[in-house]
Amino acid sequence: MKPRGRPVLGAISGFFLGLFVAIDLQQFSVRPLDNLSVIGLPLIGLAIGLGVALWAPLGRKGPKSPAAAVGPTTERGGAAARDAGSDGSTQNA
Amino acid sequence: MSRVAPTVRQVGIFAVASTVWALGTAGTATAAITKGPCDGSVTIRGTTYTPANDTPGNPVVVPNEAGVRIRYFGTTGSPLHNHTGAISVVIGPGSITVANWSGQNDNDEVEKEGPYNLDDAYAKLPLDIVGLFRVEGFHFAAKEGVRCEGFAYVKIEGNPLATVPGAAAAVLTIVSAVGVAVSGMVRKAKP
Numbered sequence: 113m114k115p116r117g118r119p120v121l122g123a124i125s126g127f128f129l130g131l132f133v134a135i136d137l138q139q140f141s142v143r144p145l146d147n148l149s150v151i152g153l154p155l156i157g158l159a160i161g162l163g164v165a166l167w168a169p170l171g172r173k174g175p176k177s178p179a180a181a182v183g184p185t186t187e188r189g190g191a192a193a194r195d196a197g198s199d200g201s202t203q204n205a
Numbered sequence: 206m207s208r209v210a211p212t213v214r215q216v217g218i219f220a221v222a223s224t225v226w227a228l229g230t231a232g233t234a235t236a237a238i239t240k241g242p243c244d245g246s247v248t249i250r251g252t253t254y255t256p257a258n259d260t261p262g263n264p265v266v267v268p269n270e271a272g273v274r275i276r277y278f279g280t281t282g283s284p285l286h287n288h289t290g291a292i293s294v295v296i297g298p299g300s301i302t303v304a305n306w307s308g309q310n311d312n313d314e315v316e317k318e319g320p321y322n323l324d325d326a327y328a329k330l331p332l333d334i335v336g337l338f339r340v341e342g343f344h345f346a347a348k349e350g351v352r353c354e355g356f357a358y359v360k361i362e363g364n365p366l367a368t369v370p371g372a373a374a375a376v377l378t379i380v381s382a383v384g385v386a387v388s389g390m391v392r393k394a395k396p
Contacts, residue, residue, distance in 0.1 A: 125384025127257040132378040139365035139374060143261060144358065150297030157381075164389035171390040191248040 117168035130154035158178020241353030243344055247277030258353055261337055264358035269335065273323045280316035281353070285346030292342040295356075303329065310346075311323065331369055335363035 131151035137143040213249045237259035238244060247265065250273070254265040267273075289307040295298035303326070341356040365371030 116391050118390075122385060122388030125381050125388055129378065129381035129385055134373050135370070135374040136365075136378055138338075139336040139371040141261075141264075141335075142359050144337045145296050145299055146339060154314040157329075158266060161385045163337075164385055166315065166392045168389050178349055204356065 117165035117170075119162055119165040121157050122161035122163075122165030125160070126159070126164070127154045127159040128157070129161065130157025133157070210281055213282040236327055237357050238353065238355040240355075241344070241351060242282035243279065243353035243355070244282075245277065247278070248276045249273070254357070256357065259358050261330075261358050264337060264360040267323065267359060267361045269361065269363035271327075272321050275323060276318065276320050277319040278316065281344070281346075281351075283350055283351075284310060284313040285344070285347075286310045286348040288344060288346040290342065290344040292340060293387055295341060303340075333363045333368045334370055335365050336371075360393065 131150075134143075134145060134149035134153040137149060138145045143149055237256035244256065246253050248254070249266070250268060252266070257263070258265045275358045289305070289310060291302050291305035338361070339356060340359050340361045341354070342353060343354045345352045366375060
């Protein structure tokens with residue numbers, strides 16, 4: 113699978129995210145710093161960070177607009193018409 | 206702020222120490238006594254904690270105040286000699302020893318009780334800490350070959366965001382989350 117995001121950054125950030133979440137849970141008296149918290153949560157965070165980087169759901173281009181997709185067949189307006197007009201004006205000049 | 210720097214931190218630790226030591230000295234087996242004939246308790250502001258305080262949801266609660274005196278009690282069931290013991294706070298796969306003791310017990314004591322100033326325990330901590338801790342302890346008598354082990358959960362009251370470790374952890378959690386989010390952004394293709 114070709115990564116689209118930043119896997120190294122994701123893995124490192126995810127690892128530390130898990131570690132600091134474990135510390136937060138301890139500080140807020142939810143869970144002590146046991147093996148699962150200190151080892152398990154950073155590993156889970158690492159996996160999540162890596163997964164997010166491979167998935168890269170942020171910053172994707174949206175689907176093309178219908179007008180752009182139909183562009184070349186329109187008589188007026190649209191990208192094709194603008195391109196044609198532009199070419200024509202150059203020729204006329 | 207209600208806490209006095211080195212005071213409150215160690216309250217929890219010695220509460221644990223007292224509890225576990227008390228734990229490490231009696232007869233009836235209770236939940237947090239995992240080995241040996243020992244038992245005990247600690248009383249903090251009228252509330253008595255026993256080895257039954259062995260879950261994160263039922264911890265020994267230590268107030269976030271200076272000048273708190275607690276009362277501990279422990280028994281070994283029978284006289285133990287040439288004994289050693291220690292109490293430690295569990296941090297992941299390791300632990301940090303916060304108290305230890307040793308003695309000959311020439312007087313054949315079977316139980317011990319008394320007051321303890323939690324300020325003395327807090328004075329041993331390097332940082333202002335709050336939160337939930339698992340504390341483990343043991344009491345071993347070399348002459349009789351008797352070993353007691355136990356654990357308890359201790360909750361040091363206080364606002365984590367008012368402490369350096371708590372505030373730093375909260376900020377770094379946000380920074381790490383931003384890092385994960387940035388890693389999930391599609392990279393621009395190189396020309």
